[in-house]
Amino acid sequence: MEKPIGRDLESAKNINTTIGRVFDESQIYRIDHYLGKETVQNIMVLRFANSIFEPLWNHKYIDHVQITVSEAETLGTRASYYEEAGALRDMVQNHILQLLCLIAMEPPYSLDPDVVRNARMDVLRGLRPIRGKEVEQMTVRAQYAHGRIKDKEVPGYRREEGVRPDSTTETFVALKVFVENWRWAGVPFYIRTGKAMPKRASEIAVQFKDIPQILFNAPPHPSQAPNLLTLQIQPEEGMALRIISKTPGSKAQTHPVEMDFKYGDAFHVPSPEAYERLLLDVMAGDASLFMRRDAVEASWSWVTDILQGWATYKTKWLPEYPSGGWGPIEAERLIESDNRKWRSL
Ligand code: BG6
Secondary structure (H helix, E strand, O other): OOOOOOOOHHHHHHHHHHHHHHOOHHHOOEEOHHHHOHHHHHHHHHHHOOOOOHHHOOOOOEEEEEEEEEOOOOOOOOHHHHHHHOHHHHHHHHHHHHHHHHHHOOOOOOOOHHHHHHHHHHHHHHEOOOOOOHHHHHEEEEEEEOEEEOOEEEOOHHHOOOOOOOOOOOOEEEEEEOEOOOOOOOOOEEEEEEOOOOOOEEEEEEEEOOOOOOOOOOOOOOOOOOOEEEEEEEOOOEEEEEEEEEOOOOOOOEEEEEEEEEHHHHHOOOOOOHHHHHHHHHHHOOOOOEEOHHHHHHHHHHHHHHHHHHHHOOOOOOOEEEOOOOOOHHHHHHHHOOOOOOOOO
16 A cells, blocks of 8 residues: 555544455555665664664764755645645655654564564654644744746745645645653654755754863864764765864864765665565565554654644744745754754755
């Protein structure tokens, strides 16, 4: 089954119940094509096949995580679907929450499909609900306005064919999310995704905590950029680790440098398409990379709270961002009010 599996918790449950009358859960393969991407599968390998990251992978060492999925594409010919969906349903309920699950999950005790899916599921269960007043504080939605992406002029979303002229469907969303468990207590996960942004780029950035300002960055020296691990999902597939190095010379000066790994350079073979991998897994009966009923419903349950919050703050206009821009000023404020910044990609 391909998405959309519902448009809120209730409709998702209805679909699952209807399908469940005909098929056993073990016969149902719900696709989230992000889980079929090579770089997404590598998140578990990075975390659990290396010894150096996992000891640091918690609230003691990680300051925050940023997940960005930006698309340069606009609505295209999908108005009838997208008008009813919007960025939260289209991208966050499924793809982005699954990325978050892989980053935040506990180590599963085996690679058995249900053991892995249980571990991802626990993250969804631990998501702090965003309800009531918090919806305004922790979420930003916006619509693209007229602008340019590269050399192409783009009309505003409301001017697109098939879109209601007074549409309040969001084409961009930014969220501040917490996973309430021992590992992640107090660590914000900032999420942003949108259409009509400057370029296609999906990245997860794990920012480590600042070091004490005692040695190389003691005043009056400037503070140092923190260590940062970035996982580039697409279109560049790879990862990079920012570390601080000594600037050559007689002074004790430092400078950030990057250790950089690109899939293409290391393996010289193209990654398979997500759907190639997923269809092969269906034939092999391996459900690890598919969405179980409880996970679909848990993520809808969390998203539905936000949708209900938005519905109570009825608005005629959403904040706008120019096509070809990185989102509205409100999204900057969401992260800057915590003294952090979105990464420039
Ligand atoms: C789909 C969404 O699920 O994912 C689209 O419906 C979106 O709106 C697409 O463009 C993004 O997928 P990818 O693989 O191009 O990042």
